[in-house]
Amino acid sequence: MFRVEATAGQARAGWLETERGRVLTPCFMPVGSRGVVRLLSAQDLDDLGVQVVLANTYHLMLRPGAEVVAAMGGLHGFTGWDGHFLTDSGGYQVMSLPCSVDDDGGSWQRLTPESAVVRQELLGADIQMVLDVCTELPAPREAVTAAGERTLDWARRARQAHSRPGQLLFGISQGGTEPDLRAEYARRLVDIGFDGYGIGGLSVGEAPEQTEVALAAALGSLPADRPRYLMGVGDPASLMMGIGLGVDMFDCVLPTRLGRHGTALTSSGRLAAKAARSSTDSSPLDPACDCPVCARHSRAYIRHLFNVGEPSAGRLVTLHNLAWLSQLVRRAREAVLDGTFARLAGEVTEVWGPRVAPGRQAEQLG
Numbered sequence: 174m175f176r177v178e179a180t181a182g183q184a185r186a187g188w189l190e191t192e193r194g195r196v197l198t199p200c201f202m203p204v205g206s207r208g209v210v211r212l213l214s215a216q217d218l219d220d221l222g223v224q225v226v227l228a229n230t231y232h233l234m235l236r237p238g239a240e241v242v243a244a245m246g247g248l249h250g251f252t253g254w255d256g257h258f259l260t261d262s263g264g265y266q267v268m269s270l271p272c273s274v275d276d277d278g279g280s281w282q283r284l285t286p287e288s289a290v291v292r293q294e295l296l297g298a299d300i301q302m303v304l305d306v307c308t309e310l311p312a313p314r315e316a317v318t319a320a321g322e323r324t325l326d327w328a329r330r331a332r333q334a335h336s337r338p339g340q341l342l343f344g345i346s347q348g349g350t351e352p353d354l355r356a357e358y359a360r361r362l363v364d365i366g367f368d369g370y371g372i373g374g375l376s377v378g379e380a381p382e383q384t385e386v387a388l389a390a391a392l393g394s395l396p397a398d399r400p401r402y403l404m405g406v407g408d409p410a411s412l413m414m415g416i417g418l419g420v421d422m423f424d425c426v427l428p429t430r431l432g433r434h435g436t437a438l439t440s441s442g443r444l445a446a447k448a449a450r451s452s453t454d455s456s457p458l459d460p461a462c463d464c465p466v467c468a469r470h471s472r473a474y475i476r477h478l479f480n481v482g483e484p485s486a487g488r489l490v491t492l493h494n495l496a497w498l499s500q501l502v503r504r505a506r507e508a509v510l511d512g513t514f515a516r517l518a519g520e521v522t523e524v525w526g527p528r529v530a531p532g533r534q535a536e537q538l539g
Contacts, residue, residue, distance in 0.1 A: 175369070175400050175421075179510045183392075183419040186509035189369070189400050191299050192339040193257055198400065198421040199509075201407060201502045202227045202259060203429060203495055207236070208252050210495075211429055212488040215254035220465075221495055223256060225300075227424045230292050231263030231284065239295040247297020259343075259424075260298035261404075262289040262305065286330040294337040302371055303331035305345040310379040317349035320374075321358045325365075332365055341368040343402060349374060350383040352390035359394035369400040372420075376406045385414055392419050409438070409501060410525040413518040416505050428498045432491030435479050438498060442524050444472075446490055451476040464496035 177187040189196040203210045203218075206229035210218065218226065228248060233239060245251040248258045263284050286304045293301035304327050306320040324347045335342045344367035348355035362370065372391045375384050388403065395401055400421045406412075407425025415423060428438060437444040439459035445451075446458065457467035458475065466489050478486030501521070508514040 175398060177397065181509045181512055181514040182417065184416050184505075184509045184514045185419055185421060186506045187400075187421065189421070191257065191341060193255075193299050196224045196257055197506060199412075199416050199502050199506055200224055200422050201412070201499055202422065202424040204229075204424055204426045206232045208233060208242075208248060210491075211433060212484075212491050213429075213495075215252060217492065218254055218256060221492070221499060223495070223499065225257040225259050225422075226254070227259050227261060228296070228298065229261050229263065230289055230296065230301075231261075233260075233296060234263075234284075234292050239292040243295040243297065247295075249297060257300070258296075258298045259300040260293045260296055260302065262293065262302045286327040287334040290331050290334040290342075294335075294340065298340065300341045300343060300369070301335075302343050303328045303345055303367075305347060305371075305373050307374045307377065308347070308349060310349060310374070310377050310383075312349055314349075314351060314354075317347070317351055317354060320349075321347045321354055325358060325361055328362060328365055328367075332367070343367055343369040343371050343400075345371040345373045345404070346391050346395070347374045348387065348391065350379050350387045352386055355387045355390035356394045359391045363394065363396060367399070369402060369422075370395050371402040371404050373404045375403070376411070381411075384411075385418070388415065388420075389418050407498070408525065409498070410522050412498075412502065413505065413521045416502075416509075417514070417518055423502075428494035429491050432494040433487040435486070435490060437490050438494045440524070446472065446475050446486075447479045448476070458490070458493050459497065462493065462497055462500075464493050464500075466490075466493040466496070 174190040177185045179186045187198050189198060202225040203223060205226045208228050242248060242251050249255055289304040305324045308316055308320040328344045344362045346359040346362050348358045372388060375387060402422035403415045403420045405425060407423050407427050412423060435447040437446050437458040440461045444458060451472040454472040456472055459467055475486055475489055505517060508517040
């Protein structure tokens with residue numbers, strides 16, 4: 174069940190109910206492709222208030238194998254984390270890794286619409302995504318059309334194959350940067366019928382203004398009573414853009430990948446934690462942040478940890494980044510509820526700029 178509690182323009186605040194519990198939306202989902210958010214533990218996820226983690230079917234079917242995870246009690250038993258798992262089907266990996274694709278799926282490891290469903294049922298995710306075809310952009314209209322038609326065919330096959338009670342199945346809408354194709358493929362996907370709808374194939378090389386137009390076209394054809402998930406997009410400005418257009422769920426490797434490499438997300442923009450100017454700086458990564466890292470550690474200390482090659486440096490900035498971005502999304506939800514979302518979106522965009530950071534193209538690094 175999905176319910177919208179309030180709107181502010183097109184922005185929505187609501188909740189998604191599953192057998193595991195309730196997910197408040199808008200929601201940001203950190204990426205844990207291999208069943209773990211890099212450098213973090215299940216306890217960290219609880220402490221951060223993470224509601225949903227995105228895991229990847231392709232990676233988990235390679236190691237340790239979906240059957241192994243199933244034998245260990247599914248993703249929740251295997252990882253020791255009781256929150257929600259959403260599993261991506263592996264469609265992006267079919268595009269980005271060495272493989273071949275035909276009407277029945279992709280290889281080296283054979284992945285079909287049906288086998289992707291079966292593996293995600295074995296993994297025991299709360300939400301699984303259908304197998305889709307993600308086209309790198311820019312791409313000619315013929316390639317976008319071929320990918321969109323194949324994605325729809327795979328969605329029908331996935332819908333027929335899905336049989337796990339209580340597990341939600343989301344379809345994925347493609348269409349490149351062509352507004353008419355985005356609207357058409359979203360509409361035809363709705364005709365098949367899913368518990369929620371992902372918008373895929375964006376933030377893969379197109380200009381930011383193209384992303385916004387394509388996203389708006391897709392959302393215009395999706396039902397208001399189902400959750401909408403913008404896949405692989407999660408920089409602050411793009412979050413505000415997506416929420417403002419009516420998106421409910423997001424995932425991205427950006428906060429964890431940047432954290433591992435020493436870049437912090439702050440209310441003033443990106444901060445290079447390794448920079449020499451931080452060597453004697455006693456202030457936290459973000460004075461406006463109330464996360465445990467900012468409450469306890471200085472920029473000078475974190476820079477020192479990076480300089481001596483201490484792995485905890487990347488862990489601390491990753492914790493901060495996820496806390497900071499999760500808090501931003503919670504603020505957006507509250508702003509929708511109290512009618513101040515436009516002001517918040519303007520403030521964030523002024524700092525972060527109207528741009529879309531790389532999303533799914535780096536997902537395998539998450």
